[in-house]
Amino acid sequence: MAQEGVGYVNPNSSGPQGGSRLRRIGKSICNTEKGEFLGRTCSSWVKIGIFYTVFYACLAGFFALMLIGFFATLDERAPTQQRMYSLIKGNPGMGFRPMPNVESTLIKFSKEDNNTYQPYINNLNNFLKVYKAQNFSLEDCPKDFQKDLTICQVNMSMFGPCTEDNNYGYDEGLPCVLLKINRVYDWLPKPFSANETGLTGDEKNRFEQFISPIRKNIPLSSNHITVSCEGENEADEDNIINVEFYPPSGFPYRFYPYMNQPGYLSPIVFARFNVTQGALVQVWCKLWAKNIKHHKNDKAGSTHFELFVDK
Template structure:
């Protein structure tokens, strides 16, 4: 439909024609898929679809090629044997953290080891967690390389290149699988370990006259009684966090000792390496009281910061035997 409009301009009569927009013709569903009148599939001609596929084909080929090139350049700078950034250049830094096992599988439990004495199911939960954690220690064949490169280490006898120190689980004494880690006797064991930092070497408190004033008196006495060649170790101590916890924590026993020997360091990502462990057994923990425990590692280059947040060189958890 059109309409003519006349307008006089500079003494002349000019006529304009306006075309009114018309409603598009309704199409059936089949015509939306393929319209025979203009030969379009889904609103595009064959030629238009061809250009579209060529454009996006080239676009994605170029995009994938650039991504592959970037990843290839990145992996060319990395090694499977050692991290690119180490020690102070890395995000981890040079201060190893301290971890503990068993940890609850459910994060909602929090850092609490809790069970009812005499309840086999609750005890089995924690002991099975320890069985799983200690499996590589008890069965080195599950380690990469089958544990064939493990050797016995001692003071003055470091592992040869390509070898790692074996860890004798029999040294855990009553904190063993056969003894169910003391949980069935209400004398539970907790295993402590340092987090691995590639290339990190501890700086020991080997001078008995230069021990920190904050070091527990019983640990100081223990170090003084050792031969001089055995003083170069990372020391471990545990205590109650609050005054009530210090009274309720009772006596502690450490296996195989309350230290980590120097021949386990540095960590160099050698196959079959096992983190050294210290088992702490609570011999007479006060029953039916949630006892908050803080354990820390002692070395000159291990910075300590306690508390429940942003801890450094320490770990905090609680024990509750009902």
């Protein structure tokens, strides 16, 4: 223990040196002799306050001008980047329902247990609500492209057995999967025909795939985007007994181009699957047109999901 001797000063003491330290701290905050507060005089604080007020006002004004200039380049109806200048390069993808869990692409159920397939039925019903509500006020358009931006009616009677009354086939072990094309502004499909000539490169390769034996029983139509569904692998192909499409011709051209029309409804197609029960089937559904390319990784022109119909 240190001895208190000559020259020792207790730091906690309120004596002369302890008081001097507190005075120095107080003086550094407010120096009445020099008229300073925190090391600056009143005029110095006024000057620096004016400087930063003007600086941040100019910065805010510059940012506001940049925002005004940016929003002046935007169109409320049309995207700035379109077709080959957009991220998707004018190549539409495809989505599917039911998908009650957005993190999973597996459709798994047992036809003997309605608790396993009821979430899929509910998901399809919720998706189709807008179609059932608005169909009566829309027009039954002609078969060709729409040049006057008419909102066309989706014919719900074309879905065959894939209806709510039939539980979309899930109680029979024949599930219906709803397919839809993602919206691409001002995009028009270029159809394949049964006797294409003069094709080269990618278009020729896609056409050869299009008329392959897998798709021989799919009807060709000059005013529809044809759709096909097949197994991703040979084993998956073996486990797909049959696929039926409603409507059978695919997606009608009369819904294109999409120009962000208010109340627009995307066309939909139901695929009804008959697959081997107790086997996991990986399905790859594709759209077919001259200007649609397919890629598994980014789902270009296609969609992937898995089917498992339990025994």
